[in-house]
Amino acid sequence: MLAEAPPPNCEVIAADRPGTALVDLLEGATAAILIDAVRSGAPAGTIHEFTFDELDSGAAHLFSSHDLGVAAAIQLAQKLGRAPSVGRVIGIEIAPGSTARLSGLSPRTRQAVRRAVERVRSSVAEFEDQERERAQPNRGSEPIA
């Protein structure tokens, strides 16, 4: 949905299990929003939202013999100075998958995806407003280089 009509000044990247590649993807961005499926036990379709800085330090231990998890990759990017100063995660709660058939998204999750997309657009608009305010010279702030 976002790729078909990306917010202004944004690159939309679909990264399938990026692992360490997430560190590269974050580099060079002024701000980043990561959207991912999550399972926390909350009802399917719940949207969780938090900043990169709100990730618990224990998340760095959560990785697999198969690659770095999202949280650990974010923290590694921050440690290496490659993460944007503004970073947000939007997690969409999914229902446990059906083993009987390929079930796809539940209706609630599908609705949540639409809400998450709107949240991304509004977040980008908020960020652009903040950047414009910072850039105004008569407020005494430095222009953005």
Added chain:
Amino acid sequence: MTSRRAKSRTIQVNYLTRVEGEAAVRIRLHDGELVDLRLQIFEPPRFFESFLRGRDGREAPDLTARICGICPVAYQMSTVHAFERLYGITIDPAVRELRRFYLCGEWIESHALHIHMLAAPDFLGCDSIVTLADKNRQAVERGLRIKKAGNAIVAALGGRSVHPVGACIGGFTRAPRREQLADLREQLLRVRDDAVECVQWVSHFDLPAVTRDIEFVSLRNRDEYPMNEGRIGSSKGIDAEPGNFDDCFEEHQAPYSNALHCKVKGRGPYFLGPLARVNLNFARMGPDVTSVARETGIPWPNSNPYTSIVARALEVLYAIDEALRVIDAYQPPAAPAASFEVRSGVGRAITEAPRGSLYHAFETDQRGLIRSARIVPPTAQNQAQIEADLRELVPGLVQRSQAEATHLCEMAIRNYDPCISCSTHFLKLEIERH
């Protein structure tokens, strides 16, 4: 992921449909003496053997590739080679080279991940790669560059680096143009120096000095470092065709584990993986790599499982050199894949996955539908050897705290880079003292 927000909650990001297991070790002591030791590692390939039955063999490479998220290429390679033996297919020499190139990419990314994210933090007293970056940012940056180069190779042939699709029975769904491979050349040349530094870095770790009586097993090949072809060889005299896997090794069900334990027939456990390959095929790495190996001061061959991390780093260097060789010599094949007719029969093959020899055997009916499948991954074959290593550790564990004992067991298990889900602390250790 977990959050520090005011209301406590846990967010678990779990994108893999299979449940990756943990490793569990149960040690029973009586008056400080070992009575029993049991290791359990979850083994998902067994479920794949069941649901492959009845499927068209041509689907098998894409299905078996999903057994593992870090070594899908090796699973594809063992599968396609087994079916090519079954159907009597001869692959184009250029396809043969591309397959070595493909597996080089997987070795590079898998070994780089293991060295920098799992093993190095252990040896350097860090609890994760994130804290390792505090201690040695340069090493972490280097590891990420190396892994990225490996991912790029896999993506060039498989369409993407995660669950690549591209290998098929007879060859590849498409063969790259020379220019596409040449694009990777500069990236590989840049990380070659990184790979040499990585060997030097890990060889200076405080590696425990142990010597074990171990039977190392890997493919051996007269002309080259083994990847997709060769004979089964061992440090105690095995020399056999891959099709004779069952003449050399036997599996038995350990009553306490859902895994089958493997042993050399008439002998005992055996050791697969980079250290086995380096030990058995040292000269085949070529003088540019063997000179770096000798400079470490570590004797090759050796029987110290803790030098596995150095063997992995040497294989990263070898794989970069081999990938560059393939790129420089590459001429696209006349056709990306050989055509074939399905028939009934049995095909068997072994490929050297990052973690060691991976054995596949398939039986098909006249329509090419799979009647039976057998997949024996290196982690399963290594379980008996890992148990043997843990038994050797026990005298040193008796006086340790639970945390110290667990950490020592984890380090011993990590020499084998087992294909399991692991946090920095993955092991459930239970010690019963009577």
